[in-house]
Amino acid sequence: MKYSYYPGCSLEASAKGYDESVHYVFNKLGHELNEIDDWNCCGATYYMATKETISLVISARNLAKAEKKGWDIIAPCSSCYTILYKTNHILKNNRILREKVNQALRKVGLEYNLSVQVRHPLEVLVNDVGIETIASKAKKTLEGLKIAQYYGCQIVRPERGLDDKDNPRMMDDLCKALGAENVYFPMKTRCCGGMLMTTYPDVGLGLNKKLLECAEENNANLIVTTCPLCQINLEAYQNKINKKFETNFRMPVLFFTQIIGLALGGSPQDLGLHRSLIPFDLGEIKRKELR
Amino acid sequence: MTKGKEGQPQPGVLDEKEKELRDSFLLQVKNIPGGESIKKCIQCGTCTATCPVSYTMDITPREIIALFRAKEIDTILSSRTIWICASCYSCTVRCPQGVKVTDIIYSLKRLAIENEIYPKKFPVYALSNSFVWFVNRLGLSYEPGLILSYCLKTNPFKLFGMFPMFIKLALKGRIGFFPKKIKNTKNLSKILKEAEILENIIPMQES
Numbered sequence: 001m002k003y004s005y006y007p008g009c010s011l012e013a014s015a016k017g018y019d020e021s022v023h024y025v026f027n028k029l030g031h032e033l034n035e036i037d038d039w040n041c042c043g044a045t046y047y048m049a050t051k052e053t054i055s056l057v058i059s060a061r062n063l064a065k066a067e068k069k070g071w072d073i074i075a076p077c078s079s080c081y082t083i084l085y086k087t088n089h090i091l092k093n094n095r096i097l098r099e100k101v102n103q104a105l106r107k108v109g110l111e112y113n114l115s116v117q118v119r120h121p122l123e124v125l126v127n128d129v130g131i132e133t134i135a136s137k138a139k140k141t142l143e144g145l146k147i148a149q150y151y152g153c154q155i156v157r158p159e160r161g162l163d164d165k166d167n168p169r170m171m172d173d174l175c176k177a178l179g180a181e182n183v184y185f186p187m188k189t190r191c192c193g194g195m196l197m198t199t200y201p202d203v204g205l206g207l208n209k210k211l212l213e214c215a216e217e218n219n220a221n222l223i224v225t226t227c228p229l230c231q232i233n234l235e236a237y238q239n240k241i242n243k244k245f246e247t248n249f250r251m252p253v254l255f256f257t258q259i260i261g262l263a264l265g266g267s268p269q270d271l272g273l274h275r276s277l278i279p280f281d282l283g284e285i286k287r288k289e290l291r
Numbered sequence: 292m293t294k295g296k297e298g299q300p301q302p303g304v305l306d307e308k309e310k311e312l313r314d315s316f317l318l319q320v321k322n323i324p325g326g327e328s329i330k331k332c333i334q335c336g337t338c339t340a341t342c343p344v345s346y347t348m349d350i351t352p353r354e355i356i357a358l359f360r361a362k363e364i365d366t367i368l369s370s371r372t373i374w375i376c377a378s379c380y381s382c383t384v385r386c387p388q389g390v391k392v393t394d395i396i397y398s399l400k401r402l403a404i405e406n407e408i409y410p411k412k413f414p415v416y417a418l419s420n421s422f423v424w425f426v427n428r429l430g431l432s433y434e435p436g437l438i439l440s441y442c443l444k445t446n447p448f449k450l451f452g453m454f455p456m457f458i459k460l461a462l463k464g465r466i467g468f469f470p471k472k473i474k475n476t477k478n479l480s481k482i483l484k485e486a487e488i489l490e491n492i493i494p495m496q497e498s
């Protein structure tokens with residue numbers, strides 16, 4: 001199947017591993033990702049905090065461009081996914097804002113007619129491809145991995161019917177089918193603080209410390225996540241957290257597509273694993289092969 | 292609230308500024324799908340209880356709605372609360388009455404920036420402003436520039452603390468050193484100019 005692809009600013013830099021692994025996984029499963037031509041920044045939370053119509057307009061420019069091809073948009077970054085989805089939702093429900101946005105877009109020959117769907121790769125893999133199909137194509141087993149599945153907030157909230165808001169299970173089911181063990185992780189949808197790590201570092205560090213603690217207490221040897229910001233908050237600040245709270249964390253944090261890619265037989269280079277700050281021991285996965 | 296003679300507050304009477312803020316706020320809330328649910332708030336406090344950062348807020352989410360009903364928008368806008376909100380939507384999904392708390396807080400953020408009401412020594416809005424500056428010109432965000440400009444506006448010493456992590460990420464190829472631009476920045480400028488004009492137009496009639 002063909003999809004429009006919206007990487008977003010973070011997948012080009014801080015979450016390059018996510019971009020690399022999403023491409024690997026979709027290609028391996030026989031689906032095409034076509035990057036939206038000349039996409040622009042979705043605006044993230046910052047633009048929405050300043051101007052309403054303008055932020056909807058810059059977000060809608062991407063939707064209008066994707067509409068020309070007619071395929072569903074896949075946006076891996078949970079924040080971009082939420083913003084594009086929200087824009088779509090607001091424009092569908094508010095005629096006045098829709099008119100304003102289209103008036104601005106028409107200045108450059110674009111128009112948005114609400115026909116595009118915005119989707120997250122996790123949901124696409126589970127619903128369009130199917131867990132059984134992915135498991136049947138696995139070349140390696142994920143046995144030995146004890147994963148704390150961290151969904152974060154943007155992918156399940158506000159409710160869009162993507163998964164249960166309190167106890168989502170898509171990533172859990174997918175990884176289980178590939179042989180991994182999911183540890184009990186009640187904080188699976190607790191906020192990591194997002195940009196608070198920059199604006200309010202004390203609060204940000206505290207929130208992430210609780211998440212790491214919960215994962216460690218339940219004997220996870222890996223945290224798997226869907227969002228670039230969550231990944232950076234959980235991975236890159238462990239030293240600062242250790243210093244402040246006198247803890248001893250050294251927990252690898254990966255993107256779910258990197259784990260799926262490993263099961264599908266991808267090399268660490270293919271999946272951007274060499275970009276992790278906290279190395280993940282591939283020992284377990286290397287040795288076991290499926291018959 | 293307006294103060295009458297001898298400084299007595301006059302119930303039911305709003306001063307000009309408060310009225311203006313209130314009207315702008317209500318207009319924004321109307322644009323939120325499901326925004327009118329704010330009328331249904333029963334002050335149960337579930338939003339505050341579920342909020343991961345309410346412990347550090349000066350006014351809690353529940354209190355924001357209570358203060359709004361008491362006609363104290365100025366107080367709300369001068370609080371740190373709206374800037375600490377991490378936009379995690381926990382409050383929104385748990386509210387038994389369906390109040391769109393997070394989106395209401397976004398409206399308050401916009402109102403505060405428009406009216407330049409900020410809590411003292413509180414430059415969080417500077418991050419949003421820097422971000423918007425870059426996106427308007429490049430069409431993409433430029434993280435190193437963003438962090439640099441934010442730290443310079445707030446506390447330059449923070450940069451030293453960030454340096455080791457910056458180096459580590461750079462060595463892994465996770466920093467975009469040079470700003471990137473979209474191909475069609477001219478088109479983007481045209482769209483933005485039109486959107487700016489439209490932003491300030493308040494329609495006379497409802498749909």
